[in-house]
Amino acid sequence: MVTLADLQVRSLGPCTVPSPLSHYVGGRATNEYYVGEDDRVLFDDTVELIQRRGLPLEELPTFETGGPRARLFFDPGSVRVGVVTCGGLCPGLNDVIRAIVMELHEHYGVRDVVGFRNGYAGLVPGLGLEPVALTPDFVANIHERGGTVLGSSRGAQDVGVVVDTLQARGIDILFVIGGDGSMRGAHRIAEEATARGADIAVVGVPKTIDNDIPHIGQSFGFQTAYSRAAQSIKAAKIEAEASLNGVGLVKVMGRHAGFIACYSALAGHDADFVLIPEVPFALDGDNGLLEHVRRKVAAQGHAVLVVAEGAGQEHLPHDGATDASGNARLADIGRLLRERITDDFTSRGEEVLFRYFDPGYFIRSVPAEPSDSVYCSRLAQTAVHAAMAGRTDMVVGRRRHRFVHVPISYVTHRPHHVSPDGDLWLSVLESTAQPFDMR
Ligand SMILES: Nc1ncnc2c1ncn2[C@@H]1O[C@H](COP(=O)(O)OP(=O)(O)OP(=O)(O)O)[C@@H](O)[C@H]1O
Numbered sequence: 001m002v003t004l005a006d007l008q009v010r011s012l013g014p015c016t017v018p019s020p021l022s023h024y025v026g027g028r029a030t031n032e033y034y035v036g037e038d039d040r041v042l043f044d045d046t047v048e049l050i051q052r053r054g055l056p057l058e059e060l061p062t063f064e065t066g067g068p069r070a071r072l073f074f075d076p077g078s079v080r081v082g083v084v085t086c087g088g089l090c091p092g093l094n095d096v097i098r099a100i101v102m103e104l105h106e107h108y109g110v111r112d113v114v115g116f117r118n119g120y121a122g123l124v125p126g127l128g129l130e131p132v133a134l135t136p137d138f139v140a141n142i143h144e145r146g147g148t149v150l151g152s153s154r155g156a157q158d159v160g161v162v163v164d165t166l167q168a169r170g171i172d173i174l175f176v177i178g179g180d181g182s183m184r185g186a187h188r189i190a191e192e193a194t195a196r197g198a199d200i201a202v203v204g205v206p207k208t209i210d211n212d213i214p215h216i217g218q219s220f221g222f223q224t225a226y227s228r229a230a231q232s233i234k235a236a237k238i239e240a241e242a243s244l245n246g247v248g249l250v251k252v253m254g255r256h257a258g259f260i261a262c263y264s265a266l267a268g269h270d271a272d273f274v275l276i277p278e279v280p281f282a283l284d285g286d287n288g289l290l291e292h293v294r295r296k297v298a299a300q301g302h303a304v305l306v307v308a309e310g311a312g313q314e315h316l317p318h319d320g321a322t323d324a325s326g327n328a329r330l331a332d333i334g335r336l337l338r339e340r341i342t343d344d345f346t347s348r349g350e351e352v353l354f355r356y357f358d359p360g361y362f363i364r365s366v367p368a369e370p371s372d373s374v375y376c377s378r379l380a381q382t383a384v385h386a387a388m389a390g391r392t393d394m395v396v397g398r399r400r401h402r403f404v405h406v407p408i409s410y411v412t413h414r415p416h417h418v419s420p421d422g423d424l425w426l427s428v429l430e431s432t433a434q435p436f437d438m439r
């Protein structure tokens with residue numbers, strides 16, 4: 001008998017290795033084309049990586065190609081599917097939910113899909129969070145709204161209890177839409193299911209507006225988020241320009257990575273300073289930020305700063321506080337900069353008009369823009385194809401225009417960072433290092 005274990009993604013290993021896919025339950029999707037069962041993608045950046053490390057050519061890592069398989073592991077007529085969204089919000093969550101439901105319904109004829117409410121908490125009995133039936137009617141217009149119709153949450157859940165619930169409800173496939181924490185949770189659920197001998201496919205669609213997930217190209221919702229942040233920067237510019245000695249500061253999200261700050265600044269060319277977690281900066285002294293801001297205002301009459309929330313943490317006291325999921329609570333760099341810049345001008349007897357913008361929750365709660373919407377749908381479709389073909393413990397991603405299957409462990413190690421020197425290749429190397437070292 002074929003089990004999920006026979007069908008798993010093996011992204012590490014020689015590209016000549018025969019596919020592990022050799023037995024199937026049967027069935028066909030109603031798609032017009034099928035991905036060859038052995039199709040794998042070899043990316044040139046990984047070739048370069050391996051060559052730099054001096055590893056033999058036959059160990060090149062490959063990624064399984066995403067797309068519909070001709071033969072399925074689950075019977076569309078009887079498969080039961082669950083969907084859950086966890087962690088912080090992100091534009092496009094509803095698009096992903098909608099596309100999962102529609103793909104299952106339209107292309108596979110799957111009728112039994114439920115949404116677990118408020119993240120993994122919805123898989124814990126006794127909290128009054130009954131799953132909701134996800135039908136085409138229910139999801140028809142949800143993409144027009146920001147947020148997630150399923151709700152979300154942070155905080156720890158017992159993986160044993162979660163798998164108990166999946167088994168009790170007869171769930172065969174669980175789609176997890178969430179960030180790195182959610183993917184760690186998904187991995188543990190997949191492991192626990194395997195340990196119990198339960199054929200439950202767990203497939204992730206990675207999410208974060210911070211865009212710091214390695215191996216998947218840009219994360220969905222990021223483009224919408226930075227486009228909106230760019231509007232705040234534009235507003236800061238207009239306010240600062242119109243004032244005598246105007247200083248505009250825009251604080252955006254980005255705990256560990258400054259992608260939103262950088263891309264939103266690049267989108268409008270209105271920012272004079274962009275501060276990101278990847279680049280420490282001095283506040284005081286001749287080469288400190290305060291002096292640079294003062295000079296910029298003296299030269300052009302105003303200045304605009306964009307700061308990612310994780311930047312400049314070295315200048316702030318930390319109390320070790322964490323959120324419900326154990327993520328460190330950052331100290332407020334925006335407030336510190338407002339105080340220090342204002343004090344700096346005042347202490348010199350100079351006037352300053354400071355305008356502070358924090359579009360954080362606004363930019364992540366809006367509906368996805370069209371390009372993100374399309375991307376969400378394609379990720380969701382890839383996830384459905386993978387799950388129906390019996391893949392588990394994996395996420396979907398788009399690397400260099402190809403939709404691929406990526407083992408979860410690839411995306412939970414070493415977040416992707418802005419490469420301050422512009423060396424994208426090196427940042428790929430960094431984000432790739434951990435999985436390779438694990439071999
Ligand atoms: N290390 C972990 N092991 C198992 N499960 C985890 C782990 N970390 C988080 N989770 C689960 O994933 C859920 C979401 O995690 P978290 O709050 O860190 O958000 P996230 O998925 O990282 O998204 P975001 O990018 O918005 O922070 C938690 O509620 C928890 O159930």
Ligand SMILES: O=P(O)(O)OC[C@H]1O[C@](O)(CO)[C@@H](O)[C@@H]1O
Pocket residue numbers: 087088089179208209210253254255309323364
């Ligand atoms: O306030 P919340 O909901 O915990 O989320 C904030 C965090 O979520 C993120 O957007 C990641 O999803 C971080 O940049 C940010 O610090």
